[in-house]
Amino acid sequence: MSHNTFGHLFRVTTWGESHGPAIGCVVDGCPPMIPLTEADIQPWLDQRKPGGSRFVTQRKESDTARILSGVFDDGDGPVTTGTPISIMIENEDQRSKDYGEIARAYRPGHADYAYQAKYGVRDHRGGGRSSARETASRVAAGAVARKVLGEGVWIRAGVVQIGAHRIAPDQVDFDAVSGNPLFAASAEVVPAWEAYLDGIRKAGSSVGAVVALEVTGVPAGWGAPIYGKLDSELASALMSINAAKGVEIGAGFDSAGLTGEENADEMRLDLNNQPVFLSNKAGGVLGGISTGQPVTARVAFKPTSSILTMRQTVTRDGEETDLRTKGRHDPCVALRAVPVVEAMAACVLADAFLRHRAQVG
């Protein structure tokens, strides 16, 4: 894995800055003969794109994906050819504005200081490379990964906590996610959450959240010990999403409070004499290998760092100053992370599928 590439066999390289001419990705290692057009990608990008509701940034981007390579129509419709799939998304709303202040001052909670400390230079326009805009490329790649996995693997995510408001585990309903602008995994919570988030938004503040992930249809046997464990790679992929601060698999941090009796998922045979588990504390992964149960994970996101409240900071010239971050921002960055979480899971699983097929046939 290099810095801007992830995956072993299904490999995704992304490029581009928030306010450059375009962003994009190159998906390498995709199997051939998979039908693929821009129409397979666009719906997922539309989920993530800005401007969709008052709860997300008002930046205007159509996020139109264009496939530049790797697909060929030999008469039966476009299919992948096994060669790299280059996807480009042009930036349309690089609003011209005065970046003078944030060019100098480090926005607290942002990557500004860290980039400057590392590279001695940073593209400060909208966060440059560290902008969440980069995640559009991931969503595009994830759309390709879904095609590799096929319809048997069903990947769903939704917000299960926002600030102090939580959806109880037994109330999580992924079917509700697409029906509300908060990506909430429960229809019931939406009115209260909207009111809460409106308050946050109007205050120029922001709030953190937790996104839950569930993948069904993963057969037993994917993933690989010891340093290619499925849960390890999910953790890496999900933690790489902007603002992610924690990842847990299955019972996660709650496992620490359990006894061995409570934690061990017992097994029985189903009507077809196939092994089944009677619970899923493991989150579908044991020893880094999928068990056939749903793969479940949760990702914690910190609040959007860009807030209107004045905060103390310093400048690259070594002066103390106070800064409020004006401009267009998401009051809860985790909302638009939901399709990104799904996309990253899709890419990790497509990669695990190909690697399993390689080793075991």
Add this chain to the structure above:
Amino acid sequence: MSHNTFGHLFRVTTWGESHGPAIGCVVDGCPPMIPLTEADIQPWLDQRKPGGSRFVTQRKESDTARILSGVFDDGDGPVTTGTPISIMIENEDQRSKDYGEIARAYRPGHADYAYQAKYGVRDHRGGGRSSARETASRVAAGAVARKVLGEGVWIRAGVVQIGAHRIAPDQVDFDAVSGNPLFAASAEVVPAWEAYLDGIRKAGSSVGAVVALEVTGVPAGWGAPIYGKLDSELASALMSINAAKGVEIGAGFDSAGLTGEENADEMRLDLNNQPVFLSNKAGGVLGGISTGQPVTARVAFKPTSSILTMRQTVTRDGEETDLRTKGRHDPCVALRAVPVVEAMAACVLADAFLRHRAQVG
């Protein structure tokens, strides 16, 4: 990263099964001219080795590391030569016993079923490759990584939760860890925890735990966007440890409950006019790059799956059965994970150091 290798430039490959003749690792990419002998490795192995107290497995292993390559003494004492360092640890206590039952039946919570489903075969003796015994190799590699990092980087970990017993964040004292057999990060909790864990142990049960990690001395600038983020790589490395079910950086899952004002670590200048942060919710990482603050993380471990209580399971021959896992086991596998957490952090950081030096000089 391949399945049994991790790291980009400081690369560790481990091999070996619980009850084979030996286990070991090959550390590649180590800088040359670093003094290194087995005495630099052994103390860390001694921390992890079994048999040290009644709270860990009674397997008898000296865990003696032997360096087979990559070090040369040209008169001034042994130093690394820049070539691969092969380290071997012989298995001494492959106690001969009847594996008949667990050769057939899948132990709930263990990797048995997943390995069998993936490979069609598994070394069932003591868990084979999936045994926590593999982590001794990681500890050996971590000892080399510490030498690469030098004394300025200080890596410490300790148990901060065991079952329902927690150490409050402001009570965490890493200095206490080496002074008690529970690796607890507080001297005060030890008597109560010992009593609690004795109960667990005598009941033939087990319990989960949380290990906290703190690394000081990491300069600003290590790590790399986007898919080589320092926190992403820590998450991958820590989640790859046996029984790990969750990883969080800085405020972690608590971030979800914070507002932007609470979460953003404000900055000021110190007496030397250097930027300082007034808090560390970020856990020392922003945009995937170290900020110069302590790197902090927490890892959740599930309870040891091997318990004496009878559990329902199935056999590889497709029969239902009940199983209790006899033998030598840790009542809380997380205790001995403390040196492993430190070792994985050391390896990730040594790798980040070399990669930073490569790109930025």
Add this chain to the structure above:
Amino acid sequence: MSHNTFGHLFRVTTWGESHGPAIGCVVDGCPPMIPLTEADIQPWLDQRKPGGSRFVTQRKESDTARILSGVFDDGDGPVTTGTPISIMIENEDQRSKDYGEIARAYRPGHADYAYQAKYGVRDHRGGGRSSARETASRVAAGAVARKVLGEGVWIRAGVVQIGAHRIAPDQVDFDAVSGNPLFAASAEVVPAWEAYLDGIRKAGSSVGAVVALEVTGVPAGWGAPIYGKLDSELASALMSINAAKGVEIGAGFDSAGLTGEENADEMRLDLNNQPVFLSNKAGGVLGGISTGQPVTARVAFKPTSSILTMRQTVTRDGEETDLRTKGRHDPCVALRAVPVVEAMAACVLADAFLRHRAQVG
């Protein structure tokens, strides 16, 4: 290294087909703060671009490189930021023509059959991904690599054999290369070679060639045993160029005919008491590590497979047929490979430089 990516730290991913909308590359791992604009790239592309003389394909392409990311101007001119540099070259002359015949029949000597056998589908338009057009991306990446290496490393290549016509080793003059349309490393041979190649061209035939490479200014110590040897990586990179069939380093195949006495490059001290070699049979590499002498290599290229002469072949439908490959072709594909050889060497060396800096500081 994945399929469409090469390099470890200075990593190049290329994408695009001969007759798709565009081709391009993503260069990852480039150090920051290096001045870089399209003007640094274009001159190298101009060397390789088609239509420059009657000895190369008459396809009309301006081969205009556009940098889409990874460069930022903070007031002192555009510099690299350490983030991925995406470079796109639009295809302008995807001449619409009847591909019916080569869509069905495999062109002898081309990759048509192999791609079809592997993938079950191929983009037959102009060779698709296997077209030498892909090498424009390499040349663009090579231009970035040259900036990383700086002016102290001087990379030159030229044609030293075309068909049966050879330039004697002691007559090779790389200064002559830019002054003639044949990229010949000797001004004297040009008239005879032009006449010879005109004959080949008019006959609708083609011919093979050998390109020599010489890199000066590489310090001692770059490269790494055992599987990252500098000569091994050069061999891989050069052999990956379209139509390459052989690579040799230093004395190469002639080494087989030498005695140990003839082959060993003896050493003495120069006026500054620095070690010097009295000959360079090794081609600047010993044990896979640079010695400080010029790095020398030679690459053999087969004749262009597209010829007007009718050849026997089969179709994907399992019929025998005869085929002549009409269209625009280079009578000697190796001529335009000269800038590609240089570019690949630049990329390999930039990568070796960064890796050496990582490990040794």
Add this chain to the structure above:
Amino acid sequence: MSHNTFGHLFRVTTWGESHGPAIGCVVDGCPPMIPLTEADIQPWLDQRKPGGSRFVTQRKESDTARILSGVFDDGDGPVTTGTPISIMIENEDQRSKDYGEIARAYRPGHADYAYQAKYGVRDHRGGGRSSARETASRVAAGAVARKVLGEGVWIRAGVVQIGAHRIAPDQVDFDAVSGNPLFAASAEVVPAWEAYLDGIRKAGSSVGAVVALEVTGVPAGWGAPIYGKLDSELASALMSINAAKGVEIGAGFDSAGLTGEENADEMRLDLNNQPVFLSNKAGGVLGGISTGQPVTARVAFKPTSSILTMRQTVTRDGEETDLRTKGRHDPCVALRAVPVVEAMAACVLADAFLRHRAQVG
């Protein structure tokens, strides 16, 4: 690929020095359920081991391979388990001798100076890591690779040129190789070659050679464009062998002298209506992908650098001196490279097989 590891899915990491306690390799990514014991490895090591004839070094090594992990016998004999296979070979004849001279002086033609320049230290005992002894690990790994490939893929190599003595291409007979101590690919040349090499040996000199490789049974479709080409990876692997200075595929450097008509391998249908080629100038690879024809390559080796003739050199202390390299050496290092060439080809092909299966199924 890191420095001491090669391969993508079938990955080999080697370690160890000439005069350390042992050498070895870790083979990762091997498919499970392949019968494997030390008896599958030893015969190949026996081919390469020293002391077998007067034409190779008289060092006494049994080169006994010991499998330490990755294989398990569950009742039907030992099979691979899909986990890393660690193989160790102990060094038995680290003859204690005075290394004083070569510890100080750089042996011309050896890697001594390059290692010292790179690392600032080198294990000078017998060449340390740069010794050809390392290739025993490759041969062991190659034995595993052969098991992965199965008996359908037949890998053979032999010496076809030694000094000025060549075997004409149409006289090459790989069946003859195992019947003579020179690994010559022709029984007829053996008496003359033995006399020639005896002369070289008695003069304390050495000579170069060319080894030819032929692999039959590789199906069409293995290998991958663009930077994972089968010929590119073979070139890398073969050039990484000690003393290799050139690699060519198929017609190789002779391609430069051919016309397009001569070079293009025409196609017809065989009796089963399957495509066949009427010649094999391509060496079984087109566009980096196997064609189903035999994969053919040739590797040039320089003469052994260790000779008894006095040569000029310098010391690490900056003094000029003259040096003759006493001790046990091969008069023609290429002879024992024959099994190494085969082993590297086996590893590259096993890796290509797994990668093909991953992407295409």
